[in-house]
Amino acid sequence: MARIQAKIIPNAPKSMVVGIDPKGVFRIKVAAPPQRGAANKELLVFLARRLDVKRSDIAIVTGGLSRLKIIEIKGMGLDEVKARLQGV
Helix, strand or coil, rough: CCEEEEEEEEECCCEEEECCCCCCCEEEEEECCCCEEEEEEEEHHHHHHHHCCCHHHHHEECCCCCCCEEEEEEECCCCHHHHHHCCC
């Protein structure tokens, strides 16, 4: 199980990982507005696709109403998650 911190940028033209800051926080753009949970849902679907895991294996632990979130991914180690998100 891995946990990552992510800063979410809603209303983007398409969902994508922008990068990672010096503190290890991922910057992720999502193609959904921050209304009624749409951005959170798009984030989880995007991450599941990008990490090649089931949607049910990803959860927002903290930050459901904030742009800064802690996300938990089951079945993967932190190094593997970072490598897949960074495109390595």
